[in-house]
Amino acid sequence: MSDRGRASPIWLPRLVTGLILIAGIALLAIATGAVGDRVFVRVVTVLFINMVLVVGLQVFMGNSGLVSFGHVAFMGIGAYGSIWFSLTPEQKNLALPDMPEEWWLHQTTLPFPLAIVAGGLLALIVGGIIGIALVRLRGASFTIATFALLLIVHSVALQTEVLTRGSRTVFGIPPYTTLWTVAAWAVAAVIVALLFKESATGLKLRAAREDEDAAASLGVDAARVRWLGWALSVFIAGVGGGLWAHFITTFSPAAFYLSQTFLIVAMLIIGGSRSVSGAVVGAAAVALTSELLRDTEGRLNTQRADGAGVGQFIPFQLVGFTEIVLAIAIILILIWRPAGITGGREVVSRGS
Amino acid sequence: MTDFSDGIQFLISSLSIGGLYALMALGLVIVYGILRLVNFAYGELIMIAGYSLLLLGDTPLPWLGVAILSVIAAAIAGLLMERVAFRPVRDSSPTTMLITSFAVSTLLQSVALLTISPRPRPVRLPEFFVQSLTVGDVRIRVVDLIALAVTIVALVALTIFLRRSLIGIALRAAADDFTMTRLLGVRANLVIAAAFAISGALAGIVALFWIGRSSLVEPAVGLQPVLIAFIASVVGGLDSLRGAVLGGYVLGFLTIGLQTWLPRELLDYRDAVTFGIVIVILLVRPQGLLGGAAGGGR
Numbered sequence A: 001m002s003d004r005g006r007a008s009p010i011w012l013p014r015l016v017t018g019l020i021l022i023a024g025i026a027l028l029a030i031a032t033g034a035v036g037d038r039v040f041v042r043v044v045t046v047l048f049i050n051m052v053l054v055v056g057l058q059v060f061m062g063n064s065g066l067v068s069f070g071h072v073a074f075m076g077i078g079a080y081g082s083i084w085f086s087l088t089p090e091q092k093n094l095a096l097p098d099m100p101e102e103w104w105l106h107q108t109t110l111p112f113p114l115a116i117v118a119g120g121l122l123a124l125i126v127g128g129i130i131g132i133a134l135v136r137l138r139g140a141s142f143t144i145a146t147f148a149l150l151l152i153v154h155s156v157a158l159q160t161e162v163l164t165r166g167s168r169t170v171f172g173i174p175p176y177t178t179l180w181t182v183a184a185w186a187v188a189a190v191i192v193a194l195l196f197k198e199s200a201t202g203l204k205l206r207a208a209r210e211d212e213d214a215a216a217s218l219g220v221d222a223a224r225v226r227w228l229g230w231a232l233s234v235f236i237a238g239v240g241g242g243l244w245a246h247f248i249t250t251f252s253p254a255a256f257y258l259s260q261t262f263l264i265v266a267m268l269i270i271g272g273s274r275s276v277s278g279a280v281v282g283a284a285a286v287a288l289t290s291e292l293l294r295d296t297e298g299r300l301n302t303q304r305a306d307g308a309g310v311g312q313f314i315p316f317q318l319v320g321f322t323e324i325v326l327a328i329a330i331i332l333i334l335i336w337r338p339a340g341i342t343g344g345r346e347v348v349s350r351g352s
Numbered sequence B: 001m002t003d004f005s006d007g008i009q010f011l012i013s014s015l016s017i018g019g020l021y022a023l024m025a026l027g028l029v030i031v032y033g034i035l036r037l038v039n040f041a042y043g044e045l046i047m048i049a050g051y052s053l054l055l056l057g058d059t060p061l062p063w064l065g066v067a068i069l070s071v072i073a074a075a076i077a078g079l080l081m082e083r084v085a086f087r088p089v090r091d092s093s094p095t096t097m098l099i100t101s102f103a104v105s106t107l108l109q110s111v112a113l114l115t116i117s118p119r120p121r122p123v124r125l126p127e128f129f130v131q132s133l134t135v136g137d138v139r140i141r142v143v144d145l146i147a148l149a150v151t152i153v154a155l156v157a158l159t160i161f162l163r164r165s166l167i168g169i170a171l172r173a174a175a176d177d178f179t180m181t182r183l184l185g186v187r188a189n190l191v192i193a194a195a196f197a198i199s200g201a202l203a204g205i206v207a208l209f210w211i212g213r214s215s216l217v218e219p220a221v222g223l224q225p226v227l228i229a230f231i232a233s234v235v236g237g238l239d240s241l242r243g244a245v246l247g248g249y250v251l252g253f254l255t256i257g258l259q260t261w262l263p264r265e266l267l268d269y270r271d272a273v274t275f276g277i278v279i280v281i282l283l284v285r286p287q288g289l290l291g292g293a294a295g296g297g298r
Helices: A012-035 A038-064 A071-086 A089-095 A112-134 A139-159 A179-198 A200-210 A212-217 A222-248 A258-271 A276-306 A321-336 B003-035 B042-056 B063-089 B094-115 B142-164 B166-176 B178-183 B188-214 B223-236 B241-261 B270-284
Strands: B132-135 B138-141
Touching: A012 A038, A012 A179, A012 A276, A038 A071, A038 A179, A038 A200, A038 A222, A038 A258, A038 A276, A071 A112, A071 A139, A071 A222, A071 A258, A112 A139, A112 A222, A112 B270, A139 B094, A139 B223, A139 B270, A179 A200, A179 A222, A179 A276, A200 A212, A200 A222, A212 A222, A258 A276, A258 A321, A258 B094, A276 A321, A321 B063, A321 B094, B003 B042, B003 B138, B003 B142, B003 B166, B003 B188, B003 B223, B003 B241, B042 B063, B042 B094, B042 B188, B042 B223, B063 B094, B063 B188, B132 B142, B138 B142, B142 B166, B142 B188, B166 B178, B166 B188, B178 B188, B188 B223, B223 B241, B223 B270, B241 B270
Parallel strands: none
Antiparallel strands: B132 B138
């Protein structure tokens, strides 16, 4: 922001950033498709879904400077919301047996992409209403309120059996989400996030992040732009949830809780929350590293069971090893490189 | 049952749980006041005290000794946490510190999961934790009375410490204006370490009674208390020690009140209703009941 680049047109670096990120996503998708290994396709598909969620989180956190621990609640709303619309009445009888047949919702079936959007819109409606209250809070109070929100939505999802089957697992969701569909949604999310960042609203939001009083003196209504960023952000989170639901095909409210929250926050912080590039890089880096760790963890546990290799010297079954490494990685990054891998800059920034 | 005995029972339950909530909130606010750090890993201090109860419970030590050692263990864990994780990011933004604490919390939980057990483990508790007294119509659990007494003693002791001792005065001064306090020659490391030690000790006391209610300890045992502490301190005002105590008692009365008077079919939604009310309170007073300029004293 500080570097006043010479004559080069202002939009050029942004366009190049967008193209590089999209090319990266496309390359990863094509390479994965070419390798065709089932496990790897699965890993990369989940990576893209998480990328959608992390980019969604970045839209709000990066531009407003406020930390939200509540986005996974909207992922959950998007997941349940999308299956209410994507399933046929017969499928609903199996997956959501507690939903009354006479309900309009029970009768309605939408094509998959529309059902995903419907899930996102539902997240937008819920988030939009709560957001009116939330955007009045600052700093730590805001974060705590979003954390409370995560717990409220979790506890409501556990209790509202007609809509979610309660704590029991919903299963039999058609696996509509493929590697290519999520790659496309990830590209769309990146484009939307980049456009929002450079839009008038995004600029005002970033101005309010740096100095709310100064921004207000220039006529920026901080609460309003914060709400707009929040609304777009929870919509993307809802879309991510819908994509996830139609990939995983069996899930319960437990999926939309603390460990998922930790994962997407970790991805964003490690990548660098101030830039869309950070969200993309963070999602990819963390997803691939944790897969490697999980794989190692599995191997060591097998070795330990067989009494062979390095694994036999480990005194206990390895569980949660991945989380430990991720947590240490976050702490070290925050100490040595608080702005994340990308340093909070886009791949190509002005003047560079 | 008369209305009167119902009332007494309600009052004792609310005061006992409210006192516990107040201690939880205080442990959070005493650190926040100085560092502007919302410590998500506060719950893991409770967890550490809980596992100390578990591990020391197998030794021939009397229970009171085990309890005191567990409180000390939590205080030491608080000190270590500050030294290892928070001191290096102390000068960063509050956001950085917040996320650091979130990572510390996950780290400690995962370590407990890995090295102890993912399953809840029973903790040895003394007899009086399960006994109850009957006075007239009123049935009171002994542990509620003890919690009531211990929280009041802890609150009074902390007040005297903060008002009379040199470190206590330095702590309050630092909470008011840390830069100015440092300019006046108070060592930052000492004040912050003291705050974390107190925070850990409070977590330890909380753990005795919180884990005493279920007699189980598991890696996620600190989640519920830390959440309550967040809510109570946000309600009271994150930067006010008095607010934390008030917020704790408000939340205590709210919890027991909803449990008593909420219709059965809505009881499952009690937590959602509680947090909903909290969001409404924040709408009216975003700085909390006693927070910000309007709150005055600390």
